[in-house]
Amino acid sequence: MAWTILQPFPYDFDIPDTTTKSILRTDGVRVTLRNILSVVSISTAFTQLNCEGSLLSVTMPHKEAALACSDEVDPIAKYIGAVNTLIKRPSDGKLIGYNTDYTGAISAIETTLQGSSGKVSAGSPLADKVFVVLGAGGAGKALAYGAKEKGARVVIANRTYERAKELANLVGGQAISLADLENFHPEEGMILANTTSIGMHPNIHDTPLSKQALKSYALVFDAIYNPVVTRLLREAEELGVTIVTGMEMFIRQAMGQFELFTGLPAPEKLMRDTLLSVQ
Ligand SMILES: NC(=O)c1ccc[n+]([C@@H]2O[C@H](COP(=O)([O-])OP(=O)(O)OC[C@H]3O[C@@H](n4cnc5c(N)ncnc54)[C@H](OP(=O)(O)O)[C@@H]3O)[C@@H](O)[C@H]2O)c1
Numbered sequence: 001m002a003w004t005i006l007q008p009f010p011y012d013f014d015i016p017d018t019t020t021k022s023i024l025r026t027d028g029v030r031v032t033l034r035n036i037l038s039v040v041s042i043s044t045a046f047t048q049l050n051c052e053g054s055l056l057s058v059t060m061p062h063k064e065a066a067l068a069c070s071d072e073v074d075p076i077a078k079y080i081g082a083v084n085t086l087i088k089r090p091s092d093g094k095l096i097g098y099n100t101d102y103t104g105a106i107s108a109i110e111t112t113l114q115g116s117s118g119k120v121s122a123g124s125p126l127a128d129k130v131f132v133v134l135g136a137g138g139a140g141k142a143l144a145y146g147a148k149e150k151g152a153r154v155v156i157a158n159r160t161y162e163r164a165k166e167l168a169n170l171v172g173g174q175a176i177s178l179a180d181l182e183n184f185h186p187e188e189g190m191i192l193a194n195t196t197s198i199g200m201h202p203n204i205h206d207t208p209l210s211k212q213a214l215k216s217y218a219l220v221f222d223a224i225y226n227p228v229v230t231r232l233l234r235e236a237e238e239l240g241v242t243i244v245t246g247m248e249m250f251i252r253q254a255m256g257q258f259e260l261f262t263g264l265p266a267p268e269k270l271m272r273d274t275l276l277s278v279q
Pocket of ligand 1: 060063078104138158162225250251
C-alpha cells in the first residue's frame with residue numbers, strides 16, 4: 001500500500017517546494033511526505049502531483065479550503081469548520097474530509113492530566129474544569145469543541161474579539177478579550193491551550209501570555225510544534241505548571257489519520273520516533 005502525505009505548509013522543516021521525502025516504511029506500507037508550497041486548488045492536488053495513495057494531510061492555513069473542497073465532510077469536522085485530513089474514497093474517488101486535530105490535542109491533555117494526578121477516574125479529567133482557548137482559528141475551534149465535548153467550561157480569548165464571540169456561541173462558552181485574559185483567574189487549576197501562532201519559529205522569543213498570568217493554570221498546552229518547547233511552555237514549566245507540547249498533538253493527530261486511512265492501529269512507536277527525529 002502506498003500512502004502519500006501532502007503537507008501544504010510552508011513553515012515546516014525547510015523542505016523545498018514539491019520535494020518528496022520518504023518518512024517511514026513499514027511492511028507493506030510506504031509513506032511519503034511531499035511538501036507543496038503553492039497549492040492552487042487542494043482538490044486537484046492529488047492529480048496535479050500524480051501522488052500514489054490517497055490521503056492529504058492539511059495544515060494551516062488550508063483547513064477551511066480543505067473543508068470547502070470535500071465532497072463529503074465528517075459531521076464533527078463540519079461542526080468545527082476545519083478539515084485536516086482528506087481521504088480519497090477508493091470506491092468512487094470522492095474526497096471525504098475529517099478532523100483529527102481535536103482528538104489528538106484533547107487525548108494528549110487528558111493523558112497528561114491523568115498521569116499527573118495519579119488518579120484513575122471514570123470520566124474525563126477535563127470535566128467541569130475551566131478550559132481557556134487562546135485563538136479562534138482552525139486549531140482553536142478543534143480544541144474548543146473537544147474540551148466542551150469532555151464537559152469543560154470553555155472560555156475563548158482571541159485578538160479579534162468577534163471571532164472569539166462567534167466560537168464561544170458555537171460551543172456554548174464564554175468570550176473574553178486578550179487584554180482581560182491577563183487578569184483572568186476565576187479559580188485555580190485552570191487549563192490553558194494556546195492555538196495562536198505566537199511563539200512559532202522564527203519568532204521564538206514571543207509569547208501570548210505573561211509568565212505572571214500562567215500561575216493560575218494547572219496545565220498549559222501549546223499547539224505550536226516548532227519549536228517543541230515554546231517560550232510559553234518554558235515559562236509555565238519554570239513555575240511548576242504541567243505542560244503538553246504541540247508535538248504530542250501532532251503525533252496523535254497523525255495516528256488518527258493513519259487509523260482512518262488504513263483501519264489499522266497506528267504504529268505509535270514508529271511514528272513517534274520518526275516525527276521526533278525530523279526536528
Ligand atoms: N500540533 C499540531 O498538530 C497542530 C495542529 C494544528 C495547528 N497547529 C498550530 O496551531 C497554530 C494555529 O493554527 P491554525 O490552523 O488554527 O491557524 P489559523 O486558523 O490561521 O488561526 C490563527 C489564530 O491565531 C491568532 N493570531 C495569529 N497571529 C496573532 C498575533 N500576532 N497576535 C494575536 N493573535 C494572533 C488569530 O487571531 P485572529 O482571529 O485575530 O486573526 C487566530 O485566532 C499554528 O502554530 C499551527 O502550527 C498545530
